[in-house]
Amino acid sequence: xxxxxLSDKALRKQLRGEGLGFSSGPFxxxxxxxxxxxxxxxxxxxxxxxxxxxxFNDFNVGLFRPYGIRHWVAPQVDFYIDGYRPFRPLPLxxxxxxxxxxxxxxxxxxxxxxxxxxxxVVEKNGFAAILPAPPGSGKSTLCAGLVLSGWxxxxxxxxxxxxxxxxxxxxxxxxxxxxxxxxLIREFSSEAFxxxxxxxxxxxxxxxxxxxxxxxxxxxxxxRPGWVIFxxxxxxxxxxxxxxxxxxxxxxxxQNAFNYSQLGERAFAAGTELIRQCDxxxxxYHALSDAIRMFDTLAEGKKGIT
Amino acid sequence: xxxxxxxxxxxxxxxxxxxNLADWDVLVRQARRAGLLARLAETLKGSEWEASVxxxxxxxxxxxxxxxxxxKIAVRWEVSQIREALAELDAPVILLKGAAYVMAGLPAARGxxxxxxxxxxxFEKINQAEAALMLAGWHAQAEDAYDERYYRQWMHEIPPMQxxxxxSVVDMHHAILPRTARYHPDPLKLRAAAVPxxxxxxxxxxxxxxxxxxxxxxxFHDGELPHGLxxxxxxxxxxxxxxRDENFWVxxxxxxxxxxxxRPLFYALRYTRHFFGTPVPKTVDDALQKAAPPxxxxxxxxxxxxxxxxxxxxRDSFSRLARFTAYIRAHWLRMPPLMxxxxxxxxxxxxxxxxxx
Numbered sequence: 160x161x162x163x164x165l166s167d168k169a170l171r172k173q174l175r176g177e178g179l180g181f182s183s184g185p186f187x188x189x190x191x192x193x194x195x196x197x198x199x200x201x202x203x204x205x206x207x208x209x210x211x212x213x214x215f216n217d218f219n220v221g222l223f224r225p226y227g228i229r230h231w232v233a234p235q236v237d238f239y240i241d242g243y244r245p246f247r248p249l250p251l252x253x254x255x256x257x258x259x260x261x262x263x264x265x266x267x268x269x270x271x272x273x274x275x276x277x278x279x280v281v282e283k284n285g286f287a288a289i290l291p292a293p294p295g296s297g298k299s300t301l302c303a304g305l306v307l308s309g310w311x312x313x314x315x316x317x318x319x320x321x322x323x324x325x326x327x328x329x330x331x332x333x334x335x336x337x338x339x340x341x342x343l344i345r346e347f348s349s350e351a352f353x354x355x356x357x358x359x360x361x362x363x364x365x366x367x368x369x370x371x372x373x374x375x376x377x378x379x380x381x382x383r384p385g386w387v388i389f390x391x392x393x394x395x396x397x398x399x400x401x402x403x404x405x406x407x408x409x410x411x412x413x414q415n416a417f418n419y420s421q422l423g424e425r426a427f428a429a430g431t432e433l434i435r436q437c438d439x440x441x442x443x444y445h446a447l448s449d450a451i452r453m454f455d456t457l458a459e460g461k462k463g464i465t
Numbered sequence: 466x467x468x469x470x471x472x473x474x475x476x477x478x479x480x481x482x483x484x485n486l487a488d489w490d491v492l493v494r495q496a497r498r499a500g501l502l503a504r505l506a507e508t509l510k511g512s513e514w515e516a517s518v519x520x521x522x523x524x525x526x527x528x529x530x531x532x533x534x535x536x537k538i539a540v541r542w543e544v545s546q547i548r549e550a551l552a553e554l555d556a557p558v559i560l561l562k563g564a565a566y567v568m569a570g571l572p573a574a575r576g577x578x579x580x581x582x583x584x585x586x587x588f589e590k591i592n593q594a595e596a597a598l599m600l601a602g603w604h605a606q607a608e609d610a611y612d613e614r615y616y617r618q619w620m621h622e623i624p625p626m627q628x629x630x631x632x633s634v635v636d637m638h639h640a641i642l643p644r645t646a647r648y649h650p651d652p653l654k655l656r657a658a659a660v661p662x663x664x665x666x667x668x669x670x671x672x673x674x675x676x677x678x679x680x681x682x683x684x685f686h687d688g689e690l691p692h693g694l695x696x697x698x699x700x701x702x703x704x705x706x707x708x709r710d711e712n713f714w715v716x717x718x719x720x721x722x723x724x725x726x727x728r729p730l731f732y733a734l735r736y737t738r739h740f741f742g743t744p745v746p747k748t749v750d751d752a753l754q755k756a757a758p759p760x761x762x763x764x765x766x767x768x769x770x771x772x773x774x775x776x777x778x779x780r781d782s783f784s785r786l787a788r789f790t791a792y793i794r795a796h797w798l799r800m801p802p803l804m805x806x807x808x809x810x811x812x813x814x815x816x817x818x819x820x821x822x
Contacts, residue, residue, distance in 0.1 A: 187521070213486065242499065
């Protein structure tokens with residue numbers, strides 16, 4: 160049974176009771192919540208996910224409204240993992256994004272069996288393009304544009320590399336969009352579904368894009384690393400790929416990994432092996448459609464390689 | 466109250482073959498909350514019970530095992546850097562707690578996670594040692610002026626010193642209990658009996674009985690309750706290891722009396738035995754009989770809850786109150802009443818958590 164097959168009432172009941180279980184890539188997640196916007200967000204964005212019921216979950220998380228005055232005046236929401244709250248509460252309006260941020264925090268903190276880079280990652284023809292970049296570089300926008308144009312979404316935030324195989328594990332979940340990229344992606348594709356926006360968060364205005372059905376169905380299919388591309392949106396820039404040094408790219412990835420120092424030698428080995436297999440580029444673009452054309456050309460170049 | 470699954474499995478790993486998935490769901494979370502998941506992982510790794518760990522659970526153990534292995538390397542490195550920075554200090558540098566267990570190659574280092582390296586230096590050398598560590602990149606990080614004064618005037622340590630590039634933290638102590646505390650175990654006696662770490666000149670650890678006594682007084686008089694079960698597990702491993710030598714058991718209660726630490730030792734032995742089944746000779750029990758607190762039944766009720774993992778699976782209607790009472794008790798022992806009230810008010814009003822990103 161898929162999440163969207165549940166009635167609103169059944170969904171809410173389950174969230175308030177034993178919790179709603181589903182898998183995202185290698186992780187099984189169980190969410191409990193008494194917040195309506197969380198139920199709504201899950202239904203809209205995770206509709207294509209299969210529900211599962213297992214006695215062991217990787218992450219048991221909850222979003223609950225505090226008792227007391229903050230239930231009524233300027234209401235807030237708390238994020239729980241294993242029964243404790245690692246963060247300060249946020250305004251109730253940010254409950255849904257808090258679920259996504261909280262899950263990212265759990266994965267990047269606990270999953271030290273994987274080498275985790277802070278980067279979006281998408282796949283075509285069996286090869287993954289890793290898009291690390293500082294916030295504000297247009298990484299999420301480009302990632303959203305690509306997955307709405309036939310690329311498979313692996314993750315918009317966390318590139319999970321299995322040090323044993325060097326392969327990338329998908330973690331298909333909703334794509335986080337900020338500020339101007341929300342109307343931009345709405346306009347870009349009529350198929351894009353974006354949920355209600357939350358205002359005034361730490362990251363500005365945020366909303367989430369529903370992951371394409373194909374990405375959800377294929378979330379157990381691992382991908383080989385193909386490229387590391389640093390995107391940068393620049394006004395009126397022509398779409399251009401400029402090769403960059405593998406060594407420098409490695410250092411950047413190491414500095415922007417969540418657990419490079421925790422993994423030490425394992426991360427070094429996994430990172431160097433990754434870079435060895437990848438073509439590395441800086442990429443400037445202005446029009447999203449030009450960028451996608453360029454990415455499609457790259458993917459054509461690797462077609463048929465096994 | 467039933468024992469937490471974490472301590473049951475750590476003292477009897479064979480139990481894992483009887484666990485169902487729902488039990489594992491509890492065990493992994495309890496152990497992680499208690500800071501004992503890595504120890505559980507290392508206990509099971511390579512053992513005959515490893516095969517009974519269900520497929521879904523394995524990565525959780527592996528992830529923390531990876532972390533603990535790496536931390537051990539990091540601790541060795543940090544210790545070598547500290548030693549180099551303090552080479553000119555005309556006094557022995559004594560490692561305490563986790564770093565001592567690793568450097569002395571003790572079983573208590575097994576699956577031990579770290580947040581800092583604790584060292585003990587003579588009070589009169591604190592300024593010189595701080596200056597030397599600063600030159601090497603560590604800086605004392607008090608949260609505010611109150612915090613600064615709290616540490617410098619009243620505590621047995623200076624504010625945690627964080628390395629500017631590596632982020633590693635050194636906790637530098639000059640005694641094992643605060644200056645404002647009820648008891649004053651003489652640091653000079655501890656230092657005089659410290660033993661050198663083999664292969665690393667200039668570095669010392671406390672002698673076995675003192676190591677156990679320090680762990681006990683840290684847990685029962687210093688309010689380190691969030692790591693309560695992990696600290697008890699450390700003590701369990703220390704006692705089992707040192708306790709193979711009969712002389713250890715003779716020396717332990719004597720030394721406790723000498724250092725005014727019989728009460729914390731009484732608690733430590735009572736609760737390691739409760740949670741981990743640690744074997745303790747009857748002669749030691751007899752020697753410590755007078756150290757039993759009044760209202761022992763009540764203290765049991767309190768500590769069974771306050772020392773267990775802070776997780777829904779190990780909680781009853783009394784748990785919250787027990788934790789709170791234990792917290793106040795530890796502070797009560799640390800400082801005089803007026804100062805305590807002021808300190809708790811400050812902590813309640815100023816303390817902050819991080820925001821998610």
